Amino acid sequence: MCxxxxxxxxxxxxxxxxLADVDLIEPQEGxxxxxxxxxxxxxxxxxxxxxxxxxxxxxxxxxQ
Amino acid sequence: MCxxxxxxxxxxxxxxxxLADVDLIEPQEGxxxxxxxxxxxxxxxxxxxxxxxxxxxxxxxxxQ
Numbered sequence: 192m193c194x195x196x197x198x199x200x201x202x203x204x205x206x207x208x209x210l211a212d213v214d215l216i217e218p219q220e221g222x223x224x225x226x227x228x229x230x231x232x233x234x235x236x237x238x239x240x241x242x243x244x245x246x247x248x249x250x251x252x253x254x255q
Numbered sequence: 256m257c258x259x260x261x262x263x264x265x266x267x268x269x270x271x272x273x274l275a276d277v278d279l280i281e282p283q284e285g286x287x288x289x290x291x292x293x294x295x296x297x298x299x300x301x302x303x304x305x306x307x308x309x310x311x312x313x314x315x316x317x318x319q
Contacts, residue, residue: 193257193309216307229310240304243280245257246293 194229195248200241202254210234213250222255258293259312264305266318274298277314286319 197216199209215227224238238252261280263273279291288302302316 193259193312195257195309214308214310216304216309218304240280240282244278245259245280245309246278248257 192229193245193248195243195245195250197226197234197250197252199236199238200251200253206251209236209252216240216250224252256293257309257312259307259309259314261290261298261314261316263300263302264315264317270315273300273316280304280314288316 194212194214196211197209197213198206200206210226212228213226214229217225219225223235225235227233237255241251241253243250258276258278260275261273261277262270264270274290276292277290278293281289283289289299291297301319305315305317307314
């Protein structure tokens, strides 16, 4: 499977696990980002994509 | 392998192939987006992420 793990980089530079097994990533209106895992778990938060490596299954979002 | 195919949605709504076998996706300064394939092919263009499904290996960027 090709889902990824999403991490959130806080404004102070700390990185934490946000959501595992992410399938969907969809920017929303108002600077929100929506992530949905393959299990249907959903997170919506004010963040931007910082970097993404699909081969490494790694998505890093930056807190806004 | 978990790379994806990136499509570009033009302002008129047309969708076209942008880059195959994408590994890295990195927003840059000034609204540019950088994509790099597993073969090292790189595209940098003024676009935003519209939607992404990792399970479907599909990334859609919207032309800005």
